[in-house]
Amino acid sequence: MRKPTRVTNDIRRLRFERGEMTQADLAEKVGLTRQTIIAIEQGKYSPSLEVAFKIARALGVRLEEAFGYPAEG
Amino acid sequence: MSFKASVTAVMLVVLGIVYGWYFAQVLIEAGSTPVADIAYQDLLLVMVAILVVLSIIGVAIVAVLRRRESGQEDERDKVIEMRGDQVGSYVLAVAALAAMGLAMLEGEYFWIAHVLLAGLVLSEMAKAVVMLLAYRRGF
Numbered sequence: 189m190r191k192p193t194r195v196t197n198d199i200r201r202l203r204f205e206r207g208e209m210t211q212a213d214l215a216e217k218v219g220l221t222r223q224t225i226i227a228i229e230q231g232k233y234s235p236s237l238e239v240a241f242k243i244a245r246a247l248g249v250r251l252e253e254a255f256g257y258p259a260e261g
Numbered sequence: 262m263s264f265k266a267s268v269t270a271v272m273l274v275v276l277g278i279v280y281g282w283y284f285a286q287v288l289i290e291a292g293s294t295p296v297a298d299i300a301y302q303d304l305l306l307v308m309v310a311i312l313v314v315l316s317i318i319g320v321a322i323v324a325v326l327r328r329r330e331s332g333q334e335d336e337r338d339k340v341i342e343m344r345g346d347q348v349g350s351y352v353l354a355v356a357a358l359a360a361m362g363l364a365m366l367e368g369e370y371f372w373i374a375h376v377l378l379a380g381l382v383l384s385e386m387a388k389a390v391v392m393l394l395a396y397r398r399g400f
Contacts, residue, residue, distance in 0.1 A: 192399035221330060223263035223396075224337040232399025233337050 296371035349388035356380020
């Protein structure tokens, strides 16, 4: 099945590098439900730009370290 | 499943049971009785009351089971609800046009009322199905 979004992310790895931050911890920090963090990590939902910035900030990285987008072609 | 998705699933089931039962009753009667003689109004009001009670019980159970997430809603829930509303509005528009057609042809009030009711119910159910698919598959 086609992936719902082409936006990729490294949230899972970054969470573990930040002292094994749980999905619930991150969700609380950025004001999302835990299910939305799960959906983002699984590539089932691409968050709004504002939320993407909040997630990157909560993980202590720049936006493009947390999220990626494949080059055309 | 998030709190909102669970509530959506509960509402889909409640709508299906209550209105499934109502339409089965009324349409069976319509098969043997002239529709102008069917006193559906009281039954419909009872069904709406049952729907409200079952919805409250269903949502309360979800709220207890998902205590920690009760009432939580975020941007993904809102976007998913908008997608559901979009599909639901098409269904409602089709029903409204069908009811208008019936009225223009001077159809029975019974059928006009039930086409509108079916439109309302089906639009809510279509919305719920679209939302549950979006929750499950992503978008």
